[in-house]
Each structure stands twice: as structure tokens, then as C-alpha cells.
Amino acid sequence: MSHNSSKIQQVCGSNSISTPAFIYDENEIQRKLSNIRKIQNCNILYPLKPCAFIDILRLMAPLISGFSVSSLFEAMLANEVIKNHNVIHITTPGLCPDEIENVSELCDYISFNSISQWKLYHNRLRSGIKQGLRINPQLSFVEDDRYNPCRIHSKLGVPLTEMVHELNDINFIKKISGFLFHNNCESTDFNDLLETVNHIDKYLPKALKKISWINFGGGYLFDESENIGALAETISCLKSKYELDIYFEPGRGIIGDAGYIVSSVIDLFKSDHRNIAILDTTVNHMPEVFEYQYKTDIIGDACNGKYKYILAGASCLAGDIFGEYRFDQPLIIGARIIFKGVGAYTLVKASMFNGINLPSIYAYTLTNKLVLRRRFTYDDFLSRYEVKNNVIE
Numbered sequence: 001m002s003h004n005s006s007k008i009q010q011v012c013g014s015n016s017i018s019t020p021a022f023i024y025d026e027n028e029i030q031r032k033l034s035n036i037r038k039i040q041n042c043n044i045l046y047p048l049k050p051c052a053f054i055d056i057l058r059l060m061a062p063l064i065s066g067f068s069v070s071s072l073f074e075a076m077l078a079n080e081v082i083k084n085h086n087v088i089h090i091t092t093p094g095l096c097p098d099e100i101e102n103v104s105e106l107c108d109y110i111s112f113n114s115i116s117q118w119k120l121y122h123n124r125l126r127s128g129i130k131q132g133l134r135i136n137p138q139l140s141f142v143e144d145d146r147y148n149p150c151r152i153h154s155k156l157g158v159p160l161t162e163m164v165h166e167l168n169d170i171n172f173i174k175k176i177s178g179f180l181f182h183n184n185c186e187s188t189d190f191n192d193l194l195e196t197v198n199h200i201d202k203y204l205p206k207a208l209k210k211i212s213w214i215n216f217g218g219g220y221l222f223d224e225s226e227n228i229g230a231l232a233e234t235i236s237c238l239k240s241k242y243e244l245d246i247y248f249e250p251g252r253g254i255i256g257d258a259g260y261i262v263s264s265v266i267d268l269f270k271s272d273h274r275n276i277a278i279l280d281t282t283v284n285h286m287p288e289v290f291e292y293q294y295k296t297d298i299i300g301d302a303c304n305g306k307y308k309y310i311l312a313g314a315s316c317l318a319g320d321i322f323g324e325y326r327f328d329q330p331l332i333i334g335a336r337i338i339f340k341g342v343g344a345y346t347l348v349k350a351s352m353f354n355g356i357n358l359p360s361i362y363a364y365t366l367t368n369k370l371v372l373r374r375r376f377t378y379d380d381f382l383s384r385y386e387v388k389n390n391v392i393e
């Protein structure tokens with residue numbers, strides 16, 4: 001969990017911040033990156049999917065080997081901020097024929113999601129781009145199938161058992177220089193990774209000898225060095241056996257604890273004998289609350305507090321509810337409610353459903369100042385729905 005929660009609470013208490021707001025803590029991002037950079041022989045990529053705010057990408061660029069992206073637009077965004085030493089990796093099931101040339105120009109590594117995708121596009125790539133394949137290791141650690149890349153009939157990657165046959169095609173294997181897999185979600189146990197790599201090694205030892213790089217994907221949370229031992233072991237096994245260049249692209253693990261949503265109570269009333277507090281934010285600013293039906297931690301929630309409230313969002317959706325929380329003091333109109341640990345998959349998935357404005361974006365900087373970086377306006381809402389001149393008849 002972020003080391004700065006109490007400082008963030010102090011600065012958010014002040015009225016200088018307008019709510020709803022998304023705050024990202026630059027110190028926490030740096031702390032996470034410096035922890036993971038202690039691991040030897042591992043190139044860290046940051047995937048844009050959990051949070052793609054450009055200032056965050058700029059902060060990270062000097063500290064990482066590059067970015068991983070899942071679409072042409074993400075590749076274009078990463079390209080805006082890359083430093084000389086940064087590379088861009090892409091993998092997606094969604095490659096389209098009209099995008100492949102641009103994708104190929106912008107990316108240094110492409111991990112095709114299927115053999116048929118490779119057949120469709122490998123002849124249209126620029127020379128110099130490194131071609132890889134996404135493998136489905138067919139080894140699951142994720143219980144909820146909606147987030148399980150190795151679910152039965154998965155659309156993500158070439159199943160290991162199919163790969164074994166494909167590798168007989170000499171023409172194909174000549175062009176493939178690496179593999180990517182991503183088979184976990186919010187795991188704190190790098191033994192899952194070790195098990196996955198051993199599993200792949202069991203099926204594809206000849207191919208591992210032939211390739212030159214491997215990308216572990218993301219799906220892991222890490223904090224102090226205590227849980228990263230098995231990661232180091234996995235890397236040193238692969239290095240000593242196959243001399244591979246290793247890439248790792250944790251998203252939530254880097255940005256999750258660095259993000260906060262700050263909201264204000266805008267109404268208080270009773271419904272069927274329960275206290276309801278309406279906030280000026282909504283689950284549509286943190287769609288995973290609704291998707292997963294999970295209860296986000298808030299700063300100041302007292303498990304034995306005397307005052308109990310259902311915290312609800314400002315939209316007309318009946319299920320726009322964050323859950324029931326307890327406080328030591330009664331809430332008042334204008335009270336600040338701060339959700340923590342929401343840096344990942346928040347801004348990128350947030351919508352203006354009901355015309356409710358998006359949270360303003362603030363940085364809590366390396367010099368411990370709160371700085372407004374972006375405020376959304378009616379123009380942002382309008383621009384989604386107005387007729388633009390770039391429509392070709």
C-alpha cells in the first residue's frame with residue numbers, strides 16, 4: 001500500500017482541490033519502479049492499459065526499458081513519450097488490416113496472438129521488427145473466468161499444445177524470435193510465474209533454445225523485496241539455461257497503489273432505515289467497482305466506527321453504489337471521501353455516463369506538491385457527440 005496515504009489525506013482535506021479528482025502520487029510510482037529495478041537481468045516495460053495519462057508515461061520513460069501496448073492508438077501515445085533507450089512491444093487479438101503498416105512502423109516487438117494472425121500479417125512488417133508469438137500456457141491461476149487468460153476456449157494466445165505441432169513448420173519458426181505469455185491477475189505469488197515457465201519449458205525446450213527473448217506479461221503485485229524472490233529465480237533459471245532477454249510488464253503492480261479518487265459528499269438522507277451518502281463521483285469513474293462488485297478501500301474508514309453509511313454514486317443507475325462504510329464521526333455535506341489503491345484501470349475506463357464530468361487529474365509531485373494537470377469541461381463531453389468535419393461521405 002502507498003507510503004503516502006496520510007500526506008495525500010492532508011492535501012485532499014484542503015478546499016483547493018476540486019472534486020471529483022484523480023490524484024496520482026509520483027513518489028509511489030518511483031518507489032515501485034525502483035523496487036522492481038533491483039531485479040537483475042529483467043527489462044521492465046510499462047503497459048499503457050491500466051493508466052495512460054501522458055505525464056505518468058513521461059515520468060516512467062527514463063526508468064524503464066519501454067512500453068507495452070495493445071492497439072495502434074496506444075502505440076502512438078507511447079511513441080509521443082519514448083526516450084532513445086525505450087522500446088515498444090505490442091500484442092493484441094485486435095490487429096486490423098488497415099493498421100498493420102502503422103503498427104509495424106511504431107513498434108519494435110510484435111507478439112502475434114494466433115498463428116493465423118501471423119500468417120495474415122508477417123509479410124507486411126518492416127524489416128527489423130522482432131516477431132514473436134503470444135503463448136497460452138494453459139495454466140490457470142485466476143478463479144474469475146472473466147479475467148482468466150487461460151480459460152477454456154481462450155482467445156488469448158496460441159495454446160501450448162497447438163504450438164508443439166506448429167513448431168514443425170520450419171518457415172514459421174525461422175521468423176519467430178520470442179514468446180509472450182500473460183496468465184495471471186493480481187497475484188502476489190511469483191511462484192505462479194516460476195511454475196508457468198517450468199511448464200512452458202516442459203513443452204517447448206527446443207523452441208526456447210532457438211528464441212532470443214521472452215515476455216512474462218503482467219498480472220503480479222509486488223511491494224517490498226520479500227515477494228520477488230521467485231521472480232529472480234525464474235529469471236536466473238531462464239538466463240542460465242537459454243540466455244534469453246527477459247521482459248516483464250506489470251501494470252497494476254506499478255500504478256495501482258499510486259492512484260486515489262477524491263470525492264465530496266453532496267447529499268445525505270435515509271432510505272429504508274439506512275444512511276445514504278451521495279458522492280460527486282460514480283462507479284463509472286471506477287468501473288471495476290461495478291464489474292467486479294468489489295469494495296474499494298477508503299482513507300478514514302473505521303471498521304468499528306459508530307456511523308454507518310451506504311456510499312453511492314451520483315448517476316441514476318440504481319447499482320451505482322460503492323458499499324457500506326463506517327466512520328468515527330457523522331458525515332456532513334462537503335466531507336471528503338478518498339478512495340485509495342485505484343490507480344489502475346480507473347481513468348482509462350472512466351466514462352461521462354449521465355453527463356457527469358470526469359475527475360480532474362492532479363499530480364502529487366516528487367516535491368510533495370499537489371498540481372492540477374487536467375480539468376475536463378463540457379467541450380470534452382460535446383466533442384464525443386457533435387458532428388466533426390473529418391467525416392468522409
Ligand SMILES: Cc1ncc(COP(=O)(O)O)c(C=O)c1O
Nearest residue numbers: 047182217218219220250251252
Ligand atoms: C499482455 C498483457 N500484459 C500486461 C498486462 C497488465 O496486467 P496487470 O495490470 O494485471 O499487471 C495485461 C493485462 O491485461 C496484458 O494483457
